[in-house]
Amino acid sequence: MSEFSWRRDWLSRPIFRLARRVLPSLSATEREAIEAGDVWWDADLFSGDPDWAKLLATPPATLSPQEQAFLDGPVEELCGMLDDWKITWELHDLPPEVWDFLKAHRFFAMIIPEAYGGLGFSAYAHSEVIRKLSTRSITAAVTAMVPNSLGPGELLMQFGTKAQQDYWLPRLADAREIPCFGLTSPEAGSDAASMVDSGIVCRGTYQGREIVGIKLNWHKRYITLGPIATVLGLAFKLYDPDHLIGAREEVGITVALVPTNLPGVEIGRRHLPALHVFQNGPNRGRDVFIPFDNVIGGIEQVGKGWKMLMSALAAGRGISLPSLSAAAAAFAAHVTGAYASIREQFHVPIASFEAIQERLGRMAATAYVLDAARRLTCAAIDQGHKPAVITAIMKAQATERMRVSANDALDVHGGKGVMEGPLNYLGALYRAVPIGITVEGANIVTRGLIQFGQGAIRSHPFILKEMLALEESDQARGLDEFDRAFWGHVGHSLVNAFRAWGRSWTLGFATPAPPAGAATEYFRQLGRYSSAFALAVDMALLTLGGSLKRHEMISGRFGDVLSELYLLSAVLKRWHDEGRQAADLPLVEWCMASGFAAIEMRLGEIMANFPNRPAAWLLRFLLQPFGARRRGPSDKLTRACAAILTEPSAARERLTVDIYRAADDSGVARLDRAFALVTAIKPLRDRLRQAHVHDIAAARQRGLISDDEADQLKAVQLAVADVVAVDDFAAEEISPRRAVRTQGDVSSPAASPIRSSAAE
Numbered sequence: 001m002s003e004f005s006w007r008r009d010w011l012s013r014p015i016f017r018l019a020r021r022v023l024p025s026l027s028a029t030e031r032e033a034i035e036a037g038d039v040w041w042d043a044d045l046f047s048g049d050p051d052w053a054k055l056l057a058t059p060p061a062t063l064s065p066q067e068q069a070f071l072d073g074p075v076e077e078l079c080g081m082l083d084d085w086k087i088t089w090e091l092h093d094l095p096p097e098v099w100d101f102l103k104a105h106r107f108f109a110m111i112i113p114e115a116y117g118g119l120g121f122s123a124y125a126h127s128e129v130i131r132k133l134s135t136r137s138i139t140a141a142v143t144a145m146v147p148n149s150l151g152p153g154e155l156l157m158q159f160g161t162k163a164q165q166d167y168w169l170p171r172l173a174d175a176r177e178i179p180c181f182g183l184t185s186p187e188a189g190s191d192a193a194s195m196v197d198s199g200i201v202c203r204g205t206y207q208g209r210e211i212v213g214i215k216l217n218w219h220k221r222y223i224t225l226g227p228i229a230t231v232l233g234l235a236f237k238l239y240d241p242d243h244l245i246g247a248r249e250e251v252g253i254t255v256a257l258v259p260t261n262l263p264g265v266e267i268g269r270r271h272l273p274a275l276h277v278f279q280n281g282p283n284r285g286r287d288v289f290i291p292f293d294n295v296i297g298g299i300e301q302v303g304k305g306w307k308m309l310m311s312a313l314a315a316g317r318g319i320s321l322p323s324l325s326a327a328a329a330a331f332a333a334h335v336t337g338a339y340a341s342i343r344e345q346f347h348v349p350i351a352s353f354e355a356i357q358e359r360l361g362r363m364a365a366t367a368y369v370l371d372a373a374r375r376l377t378c379a380a381i382d383q384g385h386k387p388a389v390i391t392a393i394m395k396a397q398a399t400e401r402m403r404v405s406a407n408d409a410l411d412v413h414g415g416k417g418v419m420e421g422p423l424n425y426l427g428a429l430y431r432a433v434p435i436g437i438t439v440e441g442a443n444i445v446t447r448g449l450i451q452f453g454q455g456a457i458r459s460h461p462f463i464l465k466e467m468l469a470l471e472e473s474d475q476a477r478g479l480d481e482f483d484r485a486f487w488g489h490v491g492h493s494l495v496n497a498f499r500a501w502g503r504s505w506t507l508g509f510a511t512p513a514p515p516a517g518a519a520t521e522y523f524r525q526l527g528r529y530s531s532a533f534a535l536a537v538d539m540a541l542l543t544l545g546g547s548l549k550r551h552e553m554i555s556g557r558f559g560d561v562l563s564e565l566y567l568l569s570a571v572l573k574r575w576h577d578e579g580r581q582a583a584d585l586p587l588v589e590w591c592m593a594s595g596f597a598a599i600e601m602r603l604g605e606i607m608a609n610f611p612n613r614p615a616a617w618l619l620r621f622l623l624q625p626f627g628a629r630r631r632g633p634s635d636k637l638t639r640a641c642a643a644i645l646t647e648p649s650a651a652r653e654r655l656t657v658d659i660y661r662a663a664d665d666s667g668v669a670r671l672d673r674a675f676a677l678v679t680a681i682k683p684l685r686d687r688l689r690q691a692h693v694h695d696i697a698a699a700r701q702r703g704l705i706s707d708d709e710a711d712q713l714k715a716v717q718l719a720v721a722d723v724v725a726v727d728d729f730a731a732e733e734i735s736p737r738r739a740v741r742t743q744g745d746v747s748s749p750a751a752s753p754i755r756s757s758a759a760e
């Protein structure tokens, strides 16, 4: 300890002692979760005064020529091979040639460095591959995504010994080994650290040799790629009752590689997740014996499994699922805009109804914001960040917003979206929604506990420092560190309180913002809300302390505000990076209007429900003296956003860039063709509509159109009918029992459906 300091010894010491007594100490798993990854733009948002120059200077995510060639080549070719209906309802699996293609082109090795035979792709390239695949087949996308997410490959690269990397990575890269990762068990889902799967250190025989190793017993479920995996990355609790490797009896969570052909491994049965057919299933191990060489990182890493998992998740959560979700939102916007333009009811395209425009406008803006955030997050990861709080925000927000877009798409399509069959291009996406919501941390728990609970500690400029000082075993050093962090915190809070007050009362008038043309005001408003958020967080921590984590409704709302701040930052960054496109401005404005309203509403709800009422009154006086005033996007703005989806334009292309465009007879390809035809003859159709003539023959008879124009209109009519058509099936085609009765033959129950078309 340094020499006498009156502040430390007279003021800080009693606070330090009191805090050590009353504040709950962090458990090992909590501490490892909090320390995983790093902080990035989230820290700026928590500071109350984000440095916009830093955000705008972040280089945008880009693809190398080799990555672009992979997207234009193997990814495009793979998409062409995928028939999602056949995969899902007939084969219940990817066809063998698709598996071979995935393996041969190293789709399972996107993250493995080239030195080991992998593709060595950036996070952005990985995300782009998943994006395109997701718009063709969710089953294929999930299959390609999983070996590149949390699992043996990622864990070996981060924590494996050189010998393990040299052995396993080339085998994973060329798909001699198919990996899966087993964490979840029946008793341990969200609370994964409570698993009862065990490993006992003992002597045993492995490959004919007597060694000290681990005897494993486990029961896992929901494991993607599990049924066909050749190597299982297994998380279990390690015990050493005979002290064969050290003094500790309970060693802790450990991760090891278990070849699935070892005696005692039961694997192969399948779940059907929301009727998707990517490989997923339970597995068990009974007295499976493995050597310590199979523990990732070797014997030095026993008991450090939780830390490894949290560290791997810190970046991974920001790539795969956000990519799939952003792709789903873009795809939904693309097809729904086109469908609403070609589908007519009451003699007009349904896109001309305001209630439909309300949904289309939201879908367009959702596609814009999700892709903006996906790209920004990938850019941060590609610069070496592992922003654990931001990736949790991405996982939860992207999947929640995908849910809204999927609902909107189905609602606008009506029965066309409901009827399953090869022509239905929305059913699989809709069924994928609950999967995204549940995996990699179910959203309800992610919203409050991870986005905010972890964020408040991790991204706040002082909280983690204070907590670590309180936990310090050397009390004198702890007091020194606490003294610095605590008074830094007090100073920061006071400055921020005045800043938040000033910015709120002036409606952000004098808040610093970079010169950003039409978006300058939005930077100001985000700065204003960031300081309001930072002040409310400090007040919550001061009055609720450690109990904040039990107030999940409060912390969930804080999580929502933080998420909005991040997503809206991403929108401004995208607009800047794309050269401030005037045509995209309605999308930017919509996102801002909707986000600001959500922020004000959530802050208002926090104050209304704050347990400490005087603190709530003070906050309300400082931040919202007149209550929540934002009302969300205007109808005019929503109409402008909807219009972007219903007419071909560069803005529409930017929104739906990189989704797969099929040139076959699929439902989407039919839709794209009909949309192009309908928009090409729009002036002609408008002419007939104005004349109140809805029949081509009548129009020709009255001389309103030429023969040539009548032919064009008929061709368009056929193309539209081809899109509006849905599939129907003979009874025996969908009911094998009927087939037995009527044909006495069940050899091919899933016969091809009748493909309705206008030409039939």
Ligand SMILES: Cc1cc2nc3c(=O)[nH]c(=O)nc-3n(C[C@H](O)[C@H](O)[C@H](O)COP(=O)(O)OP(=O)(O)OC[C@H]3O[C@@H](n4cnc5c(N)ncnc54)[C@H](O)[C@@H]3O)c2cc1C
Pocket (backbone or CB within 6 Å): 181, 182, 183, 184, 188, 189, 190, 191, 221, 222, 223, 224, 225, 273, 280, 435, 438, 439, 440, 441, 442, 443, 444, 445, 446, 449, 552
């Ligand atoms: C399709 C699919 C694929 C998967 N793939 C894998 C895989 O490859 N490997 C693997 O290990 N696991 C995998 N999982 C498991 C997945 O990670 C878990 O499903 C998830 O962690 C949630 O666990 P649970 O389903 O048991 O839900 P539960 O933990 O039972 O949760 C039920 C509900 O309670 C909520 N909840 C729980 N705790 C809290 C809390 N403290 N506060 C508020 N709410 C709370 C949750 O948010 C959820 O809404 C997969 C799951 C699915 C559906």
